[in-house]
Amino acid sequence: MSQSAQPTPATDERIKDISRLRQSLIRPELGGICGTVLVFTFFLLTALDSGMFNSQGVLNWSTVSAQFMIIAVGACLLMIAGEFDLSVGSMIGFAGMMIAIFSVTLGWPVWMAILITFTLCTALGALNGFIVIRTGLPSFIVTLAFLFILRGFTIYFPQTLERKTIIGGISDAAQGDWLAPVFGGKILGWLFQWLGEAGLIATFERGTRAGQPVVDGIPMLIVWAIALVFFGHVLLTRTRFGNWIFASGGDAEAARNSGVPVNRVKILMFMFTAFCATVFATCQVMEFGSAGADRGLLKEFEAIIAVVIGGALLTGGYGSVIGAALGALIFGVVQQGLFFAGVESSLFRVFLGVILLGAVILNTYIRRMITGER
Amino acid sequence: MNTRSEHAPIIQMKDIEKHFGAVIALAGVSIDIFPGECHCLLGDNGAGKSTFIKTMSGVHKPTKGEIIFDGKPMHFDDPRDAMDAGIATVHQHLAMIPLMSVSRNFFMGNEPVKKIAGINFFDREKADRITMEEMRKMGINLRGPDQAVGTLSGGERQTVAISRAVHFGAKVLILDEPTSALGVRQTSNVLATIDKVRKQGVAVVFITHNVRHALAVGDRFTVLNRGKTLGTAQRGQITPDELQDMMAGGQELAQLDDALGGTV
Ligand SMILES: Nc1ncnc2c1ncn2[C@@H]1O[C@H](COP(=O)(O)OP(=O)(O)OP(=O)(O)O)[C@@H](O)[C@H]1O
Ligand SMILES: [Mg+2]
Numbered sequence: 001m002s003q004s005a006q007p008t009p010a011t012d013e014r015i016k017d018i019s020r021l022r023q024s025l026i027r028p029e030l031g032g033i034c035g036t037v038l039v040f041t042f043f044l045l046t047a048l049d050s051g052m053f054n055s056q057g058v059l060n061w062s063t064v065s066a067q068f069m070i071i072a073v074g075a076c077l078l079m080i081a082g083e084f085d086l087s088v089g090s091m092i093g094f095a096g097m098m099i100a101i102f103s104v105t106l107g108w109p110v111w112m113a114i115l116i117t118f119t120l121c122t123a124l125g126a127l128n129g130f131i132v133i134r135t136g137l138p139s140f141i142v143t144l145a146f147l148f149i150l151r152g153f154t155i156y157f158p159q160t161l162e163r164k165t166i167i168g169g170i171s172d173a174a175q176g177d178w179l180a181p182v183f184g185g186k187i188l189g190w191l192f193q194w195l196g197e198a199g200l201i202a203t204f205e206r207g208t209r210a211g212q213p214v215v216d217g218i219p220m221l222i223v224w225a226i227a228l229v230f231f232g233h234v235l236l237t238r239t240r241f242g243n244w245i246f247a248s249g250g251d252a253e254a255a256r257n258s259g260v261p262v263n264r265v266k267i268l269m270f271m272f273t274a275f276c277a278t279v280f281a282t283c284q285v286m287e288f289g290s291a292g293a294d295r296g297l298l299k300e301f302e303a304i305i306a307v308v309i310g311g312a313l314l315t316g317g318y319g320s321v322i323g324a325a326l327g328a329l330i331f332g333v334v335q336q337g338l339f340f341a342g343v344e345s346s347l348f349r350v351f352l353g354v355i356l357l358g359a360v361i362l363n364t365y366i367r368r369m370i371t372g373e374r
Numbered sequence: 375m376n377t378r379s380e381h382a383p384i385i386q387m388k389d390i391e392k393h394f395g396a397v398i399a400l401a402g403v404s405i406d407i408f409p410g411e412c413h414c415l416l417g418d419n420g421a422g423k424s425t426f427i428k429t430m431s432g433v434h435k436p437t438k439g440e441i442i443f444d445g446k447p448m449h450f451d452d453p454r455d456a457m458d459a460g461i462a463t464v465h466q467h468l469a470m471i472p473l474m475s476v477s478r479n480f481f482m483g484n485e486p487v488k489k490i491a492g493i494n495f496f497d498r499e500k501a502d503r504i505t506m507e508e509m510r511k512m513g514i515n516l517r518g519p520d521q522a523v524g525t526l527s528g529g530e531r532q533t534v535a536i537s538r539a540v541h542f543g544a545k546v547l548i549l550d551e552p553t554s555a556l557g558v559r560q561t562s563n564v565l566a567t568i569d570k571v572r573k574q575g576v577a578v579v580f581i582t583h584n585v586r587h588a589l590a591v592g593d594r595f596t597v598l599n600r601g602k603t604l605g606t607a608q609r610g611q612i613t614p615d616e617l618q619d620m621m622a623g624g625q626e627l628a629q630l631d632d633a634l635g636g637t638v
Contacts, residue, residue, distance in 0.1 A: 240485035240496045243474075247482050250471035257433055257469040259454035259483030317473040371473050371522040 028311035028319060030366050031359035032326030035309060039330050039355070043337040052340035055192075055201040055215040065332025066225035067280060068306050069325050073232040074269075074276030075303035076324035080236065081269040082249030082316030083132060083139040085125075087146035088277045088303055092296025093154040095121045095281035100167035100291035101157055103174070110170070111179035118278050124150070125274025129267035139270075147300070155293045171289035183224070183279070184286025186217030221283040225325075228276060232321040245269065249316030305352075306331050309359040311367070318367060330355060382445065384409045384545055384577045385430065385461075390439035392425050399425040401601040402439070407546065412568055412578040414588040416621045417598035423581045424466050426598065427548050430579070431463040432456035444545075457484065462543030466550040466581075468535045472524030476516055477505040479523050480538050508537040513563050528555040533564075540567055547571055548579045553587055565591050585618050597621055 043052060051057045071088055078085055095117050102113030128146055132139045158165050174180035196203040196213030203213050236242040247255035248265045256262050277296070285291050309327030312319025334355065338348050383406035392400040400422045407413050415423050428434045430441070432450030441448045443459060450456045453463075463469075470479050481501045488497040502519035509516050512533045523531055532555050539547055549568070553561045568578050568591045582588050588595060595612065597604040597620045604620055 238495050238498075240487055240494065243478055243482060243485050243496060246474050246478065247471055250473045251469075254467070254469040254471055255482065257431075257453055257463070257465055259452070259457045261452070261454070313473070317471065371524040 026366055026369055028363070028367065028370070029323035029326060030311070031363040032310045032320075032323040032330070034362060035330045035355055035359045036326050036333075039333050039337070043333065043341065047337060047341035050340040050342065052337060055195075055213070057340060059215045059219075061333050061336040062222055063219060063332075064336050065329045066219075066222040067284075068302060068328035068331045069225040070221075070228055070276050070280045070283075071273075071299055071303040072306040072310070072324040072328040073228045073321055074273035075300075076307045076310065076312055076319055076321050077232055077236065077245060078269040078273045079304070079307055079312050079314065080249045080316060080319040081245045081266050082252060083129075083266055083269065084143060084304070085128065085270060085273045086140065086143040086300045087128065087150055088273060089296040089299035089301075090147045090150035090154065091121060091124070091274055091277040092281045092284070092299055093293060094124075094150040095278040096285045096291035096295050097154045097158060097167070097293065099282060099285050100170055101161060104167050104169045105161050107173075110174045110177040114179050114183070114282055117282070118275065121274045121278040122271045125271040126267055128274070129270030132270070133263045133266060151293075158291075158293060165293035166290055168290035170285055170291065174286060174289075180286055181220070183220055183282040185220050187220065187223060189217040192216050219283075219287070221287070224279050224283060225328075228279070229321060229325045232324075236321055241265070246317055249318075251317070302331060305356055308363075309356060311359075311363045313367065318371065327359075330359075381408070383407055383442075384444060386440075386442040387426075387430065388440040388442065390426065390429055390436045390441070392422075392429060392434055393437045398601055400429070400436075403598065403601070403603050404439075405596050405603065405606065407577045407579060409545070409577050410572055410575045411593040412572050412580055412591045414592035414595045415579060415581045415598065416583075416588060416595060416617070417604075418600075418621065420600075421598040422601045423598055424550055427463065427550055427579060427581065428465075430456070430546075431461055431548055433465075454483065457542060460543065460545035461548065462539040462541075462546070463548040464532075464535045464539045464550055464552045468531055470523050470531055470535055473522060475520040475522055476509070476526070476534055477501045477519035479534060480505045480508070480541075484542060504541070508541055509534065512537050512567070513559055529557055529560055532556060533560055536564055536567070540571060543571070543576060546577045546579065550581045551583065552580075553582065553584065561587070583621070585614055585621065588617070589614055 052061070071092075075085065075088065098117045098120060099110075099113045102108045102116060103110045108116075124146070128139070128143055131137070132142050135142070155165060158167055174184065192201065192213045192215055195201045201213050201215060236245060244255070244260045244262075244265045247258070247260045248262045252262045277299075280299075281296065284295065306327035307319065307324045308314065309330060310320060310323025310325070312324065331352070334351055335348055338345060338351065385407040386404075387406075388404050389402045390400055390404070391398070391402050403422070403426055405413070415426065417423050425434065429436045432453040432455050435450075441450070448459070450459075456463075471482070474482070477498070478501070486497040486500045486504075487494040488500070489495070505519045506516060514530055514533050523534065526534065532552060536549065536552050539549065547568075549564075553564055556564065565587060568580060572578050572591075572593075578591075580588070580592065593609050594606055595609075595617060596606040597617075607617070
């Protein structure tokens with residue numbers, strides 16, 4: 001090995017020392033973090049005594065944010081894997097309607113309705129993925145088709161079966177069901193009871209529930225959101241499958257040549273997105289006690305916006321679940337906060353647009369620093 | 375050393391044909407690759423070298439022909455199968471993902487795992503450590519294992535791809551023009567590495583357009599031309615000039631040689 005070069009020095013003099021702070025700031029979520037800080041500062045200053053930060057207020061915007069988070073996690077992982085799903089909103093409407101039809105129209109037990117709906121919807125997600133992989137068409141087009149197909153069925157089924165587009169009575173059907181509370185229930189009731197008794201949170205002053213806390217627990221919707229964010233984050237950053245997700249979205253051909261099962265990864269991510277949409281739908285149906293044919297409208301775009309605010313690259317291969325969750329939080333807080341702050345609600349879109357643009361510009365700048373992308 | 379493994383080929387490619395629609399990229403190529411040899415694959419642009427090694431590494435399925443690996447017929451359904459069998463490849467286009475960090479790229483498709491509470495997690499510490507170690511061996515200092523490949527120079531990227539293949543190529547190492555973007559020091563490192571792994575009994579398939587590099591490490595030389603072999607030569611049986619002529623399809627270069635007044 002005489003031609004082998006002399007050992008290279010352990011450090012490189014061509015590298016400038018980057019300060020700890022700067023280094024810790026350069027991460028995909030920075031746009032989301034800045035946005036979150038900005039939004040909270042804004043509302044703490046303008047809407048502090050409007051009730052936005054008491055127990056009901058916090059529950060209000062956390063619930064809305066949690067809804068966004070649930071679909072954003074799925075959209076985020078799918079986008080990092082290099083694909084889109086525009087049928088998320090229609091899938092939400094469809095899944096909710098299926099639960100209603102199975103449990104109310106057909107009279108099946110609610111747990112069975114839920115399980116079969118989950119199976120059906122993840123299978124539809126797999127079909128989405130399968131068509132994308134097999135035809136090589138952009139997922140944008142394939143899932144756009146599903147946006148219409150699923151929405152069409154969501155209107156057609158209840159109309160032919162029940163002659164209406166909203167099916168109610170699910171609350172009654174769910175009485176005593178073992179699975180329904182997993183989506184529609186609340187946890188930590190005792191804690192809120194205690195907080196109420198200790199006078200730390202508001203309680204009802206009169207009526208049948210006098211003395212009970214106004215917020216009597218954390219809805220399962222929020223628990224699902226946190227669990228899904230945690231799951232998605234760990235999956236993406238800490239497992240081998242997470243590496244495959246990045247690789248599949250970064251360059252499918254290169255990933256394939258390196259032995260990554262790209263097709264499997266993509267199809268699984270389509271299924272996961274459908275799963276998240278179904279979780280959203282089930283929680284919503286259990287909360288409202290009804291399913292409507294127009295549920296979930298435009299949700300796919302809200303999910304994608306949250307993901308992009310969170311630092312993901314639209315073309316795949318780069319992003320963060322934590323970022324997407326922060327994007328969803330920003331979305332929820334802004335939407336509900338403007339209401340608390342008494343701002344004309346039409347300004348919501350202006351505000352959102354400004355945040356979207358700001359976050360994306362910041363994210364692009366950071367991403368270029370990290371990846372050397374030109 | 376075990377004589378059987380010395381003299382039985384690790385891979386036999388028999389009459390491999392590969393068609394892409396109407397294009398016949400390979401029209402029946404047969405070669406044997408032995409453990410411990412460096413087999414150079416030479417030939418013009420478009421001769422079919424990359425296509426050939428892709429059938430060997432599981433990327434393409436041959437349209438016709440047979441692959442015998444370690445004495446048994448082999449059907450690689452995808453690159454994973456080949457990799458599991460101990461065949462690692464540096465593709466001409468490197469198969470690296472610019473947005474991902476060096477260590478994530480290094481272990482892409484082969485991530486080390488550690489079990490925590492019964493769940494398999496990506497062992498990033500191990501991945502980072504091995505990546506830095508292997509890169510240093512190649513004479514490249516990384517800023518850190520989490521540096522994105524997109525921030526590396528072309529040659530540095532190539533070095534990552536090579537050290538990755540060396541790390542995973544337990545039995546066969548396939549290098550498709552690995553030195554095309556490398557500096558002098560890194561090139562000699564690669565050639566030294568080829569020599570080293572060959573001595574450890576690994577079979578090396580080395581594609582290059584550089585006759586000097588081929589002659590520096592090659593034991594045998596197979597020349598492809600328009601999807602066919604022009605034959606295999608042993609080291610010492612062929613002069614550099616003959617080899618260079620064969621690589622360019624013989625005559626053409628001779629004519630060109632005259633035209634340019636012997637400067638090629
Ligand atoms: N996926 C493909 N689809 C269609 N034709 C292909 C494909 N891959 C290779 N070919 C054709 O097969 C032939 C051989 O290509 P190949 O890449 O194997 O050449 P090569 O010997 O590696 O050349 P180079 O020295 O330029 O790398 C070329 O004519 C090419 O156009
Ligand atoms: Mg080639």
